[in-house]
Amino acid sequence: MTDAELAAHLAETAGRILIEVRNAGIFSDKALGKAGDQTANQFLVHAIREARPNDGLLSEEMKDDGARLAKSRVWIVDPVDGTREYGEKRADWAVHVGLAIDGEPVIGAVALPDAGLVLRSDHPAPVPPSPTPLRMLVSRTRPAKEALAVAERLGADLVPMGSAGAKAMAVVRGDADIYLHSGGQFEWDSMAPVAVALAHGLHCSRIDGSPLIYNQQEVYLPDLLICPKPLATEILTIIAGLDTAT
Structure with a gap:
């Protein structure tokens, strides 16, 4: 599995997990956000360490020990981007899985779980022209x-x-x-x-x-x-x- 395929697979899977956590219906809005963050982070951290054990890792929900600074390849993830929106059961939240190489944002996947979409750096498409007004x-x-x-x-x-x-x-x-x-x-x-x-x-x-x-x-x-x-x-x-x- 390529790095880009891995990023997309992990973002999509984490999104599905988060939908299941939300649909369980056992958390209040505030508790749902915390539960989603922790559950998705645990999955992503373990999966990346298993799949790419020699790479660095930075996650919003993980204590940063600085070991990543000595690495050329570093995965940077946000298990739930928009915790408030997720907790409020809105659709405008996302899952971020990216790989920076020598500081450059080389590979990325962003899951929009409620839309059933994963936008990927390895599957570019033409961006529609801008209308008026912007x-x-x-x-x-x-x-x-x-x-x-x-x-x-x-x-x-x-x-x-x-x-x-x-x-x-x-x-x-x-x-x-x-x-x-x-x-x-x-x-x-x-x-x-x-x-x-x-x-x-x-x-x-x-x-x-x-x-x-x-x-x-x-x-x-x-x-x-x-x-x-x-x-x-x-x-x-x-x-x-x-x-x-x-």
């Missing part, structure tokens, strides 16, 4: 001020959505055009989605235009931009202007 994804609970300002400048419609993975895959699928986040994230929030988006020909960067680099000692990676390449320069220029204005 559609910008924002957090449904705490929209970033930069995203709101850029949307106003572009005349873009706002599309509230839950998890980072769900937002990124909405751009990949052509359901939205821009995902700009500046409210704080960690490596597991973006690594697998960025690998998938890059494979589909989208622009992915920090909001200052610098590359997204993974398997760092400090796993806080607070911002990102995912959009079609023709839009990237204009968006980055607007963001730079916002910085100047402040």
Whole structure:
């Protein structure tokens, strides 16, 4: 099984497990999120260590002992991206399984279990052209001020959505055009989605235009931009202007 096949298989299987945990009907919303995180993390950690014992591993739900820093190949996973949405039995949550090689987001799989989909870096498809007006994804609970300002400048419609993975895959699928986040994230929030988006020909960067680099000692990676390449320069220029204005 190739790395990409493994990533997709694990993301899909973890998604099915999470659906079963939710359908058991024995957890309150808050307890459901915790149970889902723990159950999916246990599966993913054991499966990756069994399948790729020589690789490093970073998971949101696992204590990081720093051993991954000495590895070229590091799996970065988020067992439930959008724990709140999962706990509330919404559909806008995801499972992230990705492989960074020498810091680059090379392989990724993002499962959207309620949609029965797994978006993969090894199965790229054309991204539909952007309509007018553009559609910008924002957090449904705490929209970033930069995203709101850029949307106003572009005349873009706002599309509230839950998890980072769900937002990124909405751009990949052509359901939205821009995902700009500046409210704080960690490596597991973006690594697998960025690998998938890059494979589909989208622009992915920090909001200052610098590359997204993974398997760092400090796993806080607070911002990102995912959009079609023709839009990237204009968006980055607007963001730079916002910085100047402040």
